[in-house]
Amino acid sequence: xxxxxxxxxxxxxxxxxxxxxxxxxxxxxxxxxxxxxxxxxxxxxxxxxxxxxxxxxxxxxxxxxxxxxxxxxxxxxxxxxxxxxxxxxxxxxxxxxxxxxxxxxxxxxxxxxxxxxxxxxxxxxxxxxxxxxxxxxxxxxxxxxxxxxxxxxxxxxxxxxxxxxxxxxxxxxxxxxxxxxxxxxxxxxxxxxxxxxxxxxxxxxxxxxxxxxxxxxxxxxxxxxxxxxxxxxxxxxxxxxxxxxxxxxxxxxxxxxxxxxxxxxxxxxxxxxxxxxxxxxxxxxxxxxxxxxxxxxxxxxxxxxxxxxxx
Ligand code: BMA
Numbered sequence: 001x002x003x004x005x006x007x008x009x010x011x012x013x014x015x016x017x018x019x020x021x022x023x024x025x026x027x028x029x030x031x032x033x034x035x036x037x038x039x040x041x042x043x044x045x046x047x048x049x050x051x052x053x054x055x056x057x058x059x060x061x062x063x064x065x066x067x068x069x070x071x072x073x074x075x076x077x078x079x080x081x082x083x084x085x086x087x088x089x090x091x092x093x094x095x096x097x098x099x100x101x102x103x104x105x106x107x108x109x110x111x112x113x114x115x116x117x118x119x120x121x122x123x124x125x126x127x128x129x130x131x132x133x134x135x136x137x138x139x140x141x142x143x144x145x146x147x148x149x150x151x152x153x154x155x156x157x158x159x160x161x162x163x164x165x166x167x168x169x170x171x172x173x174x175x176x177x178x179x180x181x182x183x184x185x186x187x188x189x190x191x192x193x194x195x196x197x198x199x200x201x202x203x204x205x206x207x208x209x210x211x212x213x214x215x216x217x218x219x220x221x222x223x224x225x226x227x228x229x230x231x232x233x234x235x236x237x238x239x240x241x242x243x244x245x246x247x248x249x250x251x252x253x254x255x256x257x258x259x260x261x262x263x264x265x266x267x268x269x270x271x272x273x274x275x276x277x278x279x280x281x282x283x284x285x286x287x288x289x290x291x292x293x294x295x296x297x298x299x300x301x302x303x304x305x306x307x308x309x310x311x
């Protein structure tokens with residue numbers, strides 16, 4: 001059984017990466033990437049984005065007993081809607097699911113993509129095989145919608161990433177019913193000169209720790225050869241998550257391996273979820289080069305200390 005490779009980054013790659021590749025998908029498709037995990041009753045459910053050969057994305061389900069070796073269900077579990085209000089806004093596919101459990105319900109925030117642009121949509125599931133759509137919960141251009149796992153001061157809370165003036169920053173919004181969102185506020189912007197200088201967005205559903213909400217986010221640097229997507233961390237106040245406690249300076253994972261460098265979109269590591277194990281280990285699931293599904297690990301304590309000490 002492969003282990004974890006200790007390299008240059010704070011997150012350690014699983015030596016068996018990619019954990020899900022094209023060959024593992026039982027139906028014809030183009031690529032597999034960007035998956036969101038849940039561990040329930042000892043089973044890992046990983047909702048993954050699969051791009052079909054026609055060019056748009058659907059969601060497939062991979063399951064595992066160790067979080068490392070996955071089997072993919074025979075057919076996609078969620079495809080773009082073909083009727084009702086959702087059909088119009090999912091014509092170009094559904095992308096980048098993020099699963100958050102709130103009071104025993106598994107909510108999936110995802111990107112609904114159409115000729116009108118990207119907007120955030122919400123669905124829920126009990127068994128990970130069937131999904132009920134709840135609402136289209138933003139206007140375009142907005143993506144990277146991620147729910148907090150509990151209400152804060154009586155409100156549901158989410159991160160989102162509207163684009164204004166071509167700037168992609170992390171915002172926070174609040175809701176009483178998960179459908180109507182408001183009081184939106186910018187909380188974190190790209191930083192000139194850094195690895196996250198071009199665009200940023202939330203990546204992993206926030207993890208509650210003793211010192212604050214740990215958010216694993218993605219940052220993009222633009223280069224003459226195109227964008228580089230990396231992963232970083234920030235800690236936010238438990239009572240007021242619009243308030244930043246501290247933000248990492250260095251990224252925690254940067255594309256280095258061939259499966260992160262070579263693919264449909266090279267130089268991309270893009271996380272959509274993580275599993276916190278009982279012993280404090282954290283498994284971060286991420287897409288490599290928009291073509292592979294991978295996992296890397298650390299401990300929650302390591303990530304929190306690293307973020308707190310950054311300056
Ligand atoms: C982002 C998202 C991700 C993708 C990444 C790199 O904007 O669309 O799905 O992995 O770009 O192409």
